[in-house]
Amino acid sequence: MKKTAALTAAAILVCSAAHAATAVSIGISGWTGFAPLTLAKQAGIFEKNGLDVTIKKIPQASRHLALASGDVQCAATTVETWIVWNANGVPAIQIFQLDKSHGADGIAVRNDVSSVADLKGKTIAASAPGTSPYFFLAYILKENGLTMKDVNVVNLEPGPAAQAFVAGQNDAAMTYEPYLSTVRAAPDQGKILATTLDYPAVMDTFGCTPAFLKENPEAAKAFADSYFEALEMIKAEPEKSYGIMGADVKQSAEAFAGSAKFLEWQDKAANQTFFEGEFKSFSAKAADLLMEIGIIKTKPDLATIVDTSFIK
Incomplete structure (x- = not known):
């Protein structure tokens, strides 16, 4: 009997270890486009998918420093910013698109x-x-x-x-x-x-350090899946979702919904289309402008700063 109990306890420990949530910190801002990440956290979607996520609000100007120091392992930012970070010695890889600004x-x-x-x-x-x-x-x-x-x-x-x-x-x-x-x-x-209705030049993606992606491919897939689930929740329960997301930036559900009208969150299908076309052309144009205004001295290999395997 004791032996059976011991085996059962051991099995529980093994099972718990196998399903232990991956602890990860992400750096974002209060930008409306990033709000589904907050929703995924607050609504338990990350947790359901095996992620123990800590969200840190970090200004875009210093978000790469948090990545470089290891304070966060993943972040959300605009497409051209990943080019800047990689060109300036902070390697990071985009894994899915978050949103596209349509006047936001x-x-x-x-x-x-x-x-x-x-x-x-x-x-x-x-x-x-x-x-x-x-x-x-x-x-x-x-x-x-x-x-x-x-x-x-x-x-x-x-x-x-x-x-x-x-x-x-x-x-x-x-x-x-x-x-x-x-x-x-x-x-x-x-x-x-x-x-951005006049100049469509702001689109956001989510990415992580190469080390995190190499060590935690399942967690990276869980991030993408969780984001898409959060978008489904917004469709199914808009009032509840807007309330949660709005509270994070001290807005009412109604005010937040008003802000959200000026952008479009990108689901899995939109992601796949984006990375095959617009992402490539915009990244090339952005890299040229970043060189021109002196933000970067050399262009990183644009093909190496994205991994779309997690949205397939």
Whole structure:
């Protein structure tokens, strides 16, 4: 009897070890596009799929430092930022797409600014070089025959940039949802000159360090599966989902739903289409612009900074 009990206990220990959740920390921001990751955490989807996830809110400008130090093993950021990180000595591999901005990123300007050309000589609040808002500003300017040398940039993160703008500071601000809605709600202070509807240059992906992916391929697959499950939950239980995601950024479910209208979360089918086409063309164009504005000195091999095996 004792022997049987001992064997049973041993079997339970082996089973528990086999199903032990993989502990992993991820670095994100309060950007609306990343919110399904928060939902996957809060709704128990990560846990169900064998992941013990710690979410850390880290500004994009320093997120790569957290990856390099091992403080986080995975992160969410824009496609061109992975190019910057890899070019500057922080190896990381994208494994699935999160979202595509459809008006959720933009530039707010005073009401006397009627075109991008009018930005010449203006003071614009934007995150530091190497971040999405900085890149997006450079992208908009280039598409209109201007360069970053034609404007004065004040480094502010998207939230503070929007707050400063509605408080009357600076001529323009680069920001994104949910902070862009702060500007939408204050028409007396200015207007939104252009967004990703005009310049489709902001798309986000999730990735991890090569070491984490090599050691934890099942966990990487679980991340992708969990994200897609979170999108299904949003469809099935929108009010509950928006409530959970909104609470994380101090928004009501209704306000968060309003922000979410300006982007499109990408399901598995959309992921597969994206990586076969737009991802490749945009990454090449982005790498050229990053070289031009001095963010990177050399281009990484773009084929080595993505692994789509986890979305198949």
